[in-house]
Amino acid sequence: MTMIVAGLGCSHAPSIAHAYDAGATREPGWKPLFDAFARARRWLGERRPDALVVIYNDHVDNFFFDTWPAFAMGVAGEYQIADEGWGPRRFAPVPGHPALARHLAARLLESGIDLATSRRMELDHGFLSPMPLIDFEQGWRAPVVPLTINVVLEPLPTPARCWALGEALGAAVASYPGDLRVAVIGTGGLSHQLAGPDFGKVFPRWDLEFMELLERAPQSLKDYTMADFARRGGEHSIEVVQWMAMRAALPADSRMELKYYYPFGLMGYGIAGFRPAQAD
Amino acid sequence: MNQHAVNVYEISRLLYDLRQPANREACRANPQAFYRRYAIGEDGLRLLAGPDWQELVDAGVSIYLLTKLAATLGVSLIEVGAAMRGMSKEQFERFLGEQNRRNRALAVLPEEET
Structure with a gap:
């Protein structure tokens, strides 16, 4: 039986990519974060996933304002690395899992989630800043299904709708034929504010409260609006809906096994790992 | 997007095009000439000439696009x-x-x- 064997929420940011590419992962400021990612990588490896569904948001690197889907799933065989303005990072194209992706997209549409599909998606730092830290070993370890949520071009989907996406995704994964072990990753956040007089302000108390809610009362997050998230964690922290969708995809009785938090520089960086009770 | 003062769509298109190395080179070599390829008006030219980062955000330009200009200009x-x-x-x-x-x-x- 195909099942979700792990859920992981983690931050994404150009800063993570830049520190990694500059070989700064052992510098005093950055080491705590990269140590936490190393733990997450081992933890995810022990869950032995065959495929990863990665829920993230694009930052106007793939999508543009001509058309921006609320939700979009990649159904391609592989994904190229985006050039965000600094040149593409030196990673091989990421292998996709088109059979799983097509199945998931069809089931999601049947269950009332009207998502777009894409046969050519370039992956930006929303995907690529954390993924080499948690699923790369000489090459990419597991094929992926990228799934984006629009947090850029208003109007945005509501957090409750992002939760519904996650719930439907969980059911869609469980209905995939065979015995695939699937991990669901949600990237983004936590607190950051990248405009105005509060540029660079971090909101650690809210970040910790958010992770606590995600662990103990995740459904309560459905009552928040995007504006609520922006007020509590800064305008750009609304990316936490990707963590919500990840959590919603997992069985309710999943346990948080991993929790790290590092407020540093412009961001509150977080990592949280969930294990479904039934998953061996 | 706020469209009444500045052509945010067109400025966004310009910034989106900076994903291509040739456009970054053109922008670095002669910013004003590069900006004039786009129908961004005198207001758009003025904001980009600074660049006035906060005013660009206030006009409705995404920070995720402004990072491409910053990357191009080495800011x-x-x-x-x-x-x-x-x-x-x-x-x-x-x-x-x-x-x-x-x-x-x-x-x-x-x-x-x-």
């Missing part, structure tokens, strides 16, 4: 942030250092990896 995100706060780079770095120290007690971290 760091810290410098963009300092400009938006009305601070020097040094002042903003001092603020961030103080914030790091203040928040450190709230970190939840694993044992150090060797």
Whole structure:
């Protein structure tokens, strides 16, 4: 039986990519974060996933304002690395899992989630800043299904709708034929504010409260609006809906096994790992 | 998007095109000539000539697009942030250092990896 064997929420940011590419992962400021990612990588490896569904948001690197889907799933065989303005990072194209992706997209549409599909998606730092830290070993370890949520071009989907996406995704994964072990990753956040007089302000108390809610009362997050998230964690922290969708995809009785938090520089960086009770 | 004062769509298109190395080169070689390829009007030219980062955001331009201009011009995100706060780079770095120290007690971290 195909099942979700792990859920992981983690931050994404150009800063993570830049520190990694500059070989700064052992510098005093950055080491705590990269140590936490190393733990997450081992933890995810022990869950032995065959495929990863990665829920993230694009930052106007793939999508543009001509058309921006609320939700979009990649159904391609592989994904190229985006050039965000600094040149593409030196990673091989990421292998996709088109059979799983097509199945998931069809089931999601049947269950009332009207998502777009894409046969050519370039992956930006929303995907690529954390993924080499948690699923790369000489090459990419597991094929992926990228799934984006629009947090850029208003109007945005509501957090409750992002939760519904996650719930439907969980059911869609469980209905995939065979015995695939699937991990669901949600990237983004936590607190950051990248405009105005509060540029660079971090909101650690809210970040910790958010992770606590995600662990103990995740459904309560459905009552928040995007504006609520922006007020509590800064305008750009609304990316936490990707963590919500990840959590919603997992069985309710999943346990948080991993929790790290590092407020540093412009961001509150977080990592949280969930294990479904039934998953061996 | 706010369309009444500045052509945000067209400015966004210009910034989106900076994903291509040839456009970044053209922009670096002669910014004004590159900007004039787009129908961004005199207001758009004025905002980009600074660049006035905060006014661009206020007009409705996404920070995620402005980072492409910053990357092209060799301006760091810290410098963009300092400009938006009305601070020097040094002042903003001092603020961030103080914030790091203040928040450190709230970190939840694993044992150090060797």
